[in-house]
Amino acid sequence: xxxxxxxxxxxxxxxxxxxxxxxxxxxxxxxxxxxxxxxxxxxxxxxxxxxxxxxxxxxxxxxxxxxxxxxxxxxxxxxxxxxxxxxxxxxxxxxxxxxxxxxxxxxxxxxxxxxxxxxxxxxxxxxxxxxxxxxxxxxxxxxxxxxxxxxxxxxxxxxxxxxxxxxxxxxxxxxxxxxxxxxxxxxxxxxxxxxxxxxxxxxxxxxxx
Numbered sequence: 001x002x003x004x005x006x007x008x009x010x011x012x013x014x015x016x017x018x019x020x021x022x023x024x025x026x027x028x029x030x031x032x033x034x035x036x037x038x039x040x041x042x043x044x045x046x047x048x049x050x051x052x053x054x055x056x057x058x059x060x061x062x063x064x065x066x067x068x069x070x071x072x073x074x075x076x077x078x079x080x081x082x083x084x085x086x087x088x089x090x091x092x093x094x095x096x097x098x099x100x101x102x103x104x105x106x107x108x109x110x111x112x113x114x115x116x117x118x119x120x121x122x123x124x125x126x127x128x129x130x131x132x133x134x135x136x137x138x139x140x141x142x143x144x145x146x147x148x149x150x151x152x153x154x155x156x157x158x159x160x161x162x163x164x165x166x167x168x169x170x171x172x173x174x175x176x177x178x179x180x181x182x183x184x185x186x187x188x189x190x191x192x193x194x195x196x197x198x199x200x201x202x203x204x205x206x207x208x209x
Contacts, residue, residue: 004119010112031133041069042083052137058104107144133197155191
């Protein structure tokens, strides 16, 4: 009988130091998604890219039951199976069973995907869909996990310095200098909103493939 599977995604940040008590990213939870049980490995890969806000620029793989699966990219590693034909239901996952998703091998980003529940089909709903999330994924190409944490922790000081610079520009009535700082503001904005997650924005995206 057709059903829907709910998956939870967590950072598997073994390369990271233990987060500080005041860290805004103490929780490793990223998001929960619901997908059709007849979804494929390729479907899940593209869905995760959308949920994370990434652009599928790097190599990827799933490690499931001792075997690697993934969507092939030119120049990358090959797989013995066609990801568009490997159905998730064929793995016969148990509730709470986990498997690993790796992306951007140079940066060592690893995520743990867990089957949280099996749900009845909702005929009027569109799948896959995101049903919640605690925070956004790290920006693409931000470096390895340690580099990401160092950059994230430096953002408050950078923001404070930028505000002082803008204040000086205003006092000097230097509008040209203020305009020149717009790019710096835009670069910081993505990092300042890491704790914001809008599932409606995620669900509004449709994979063009």
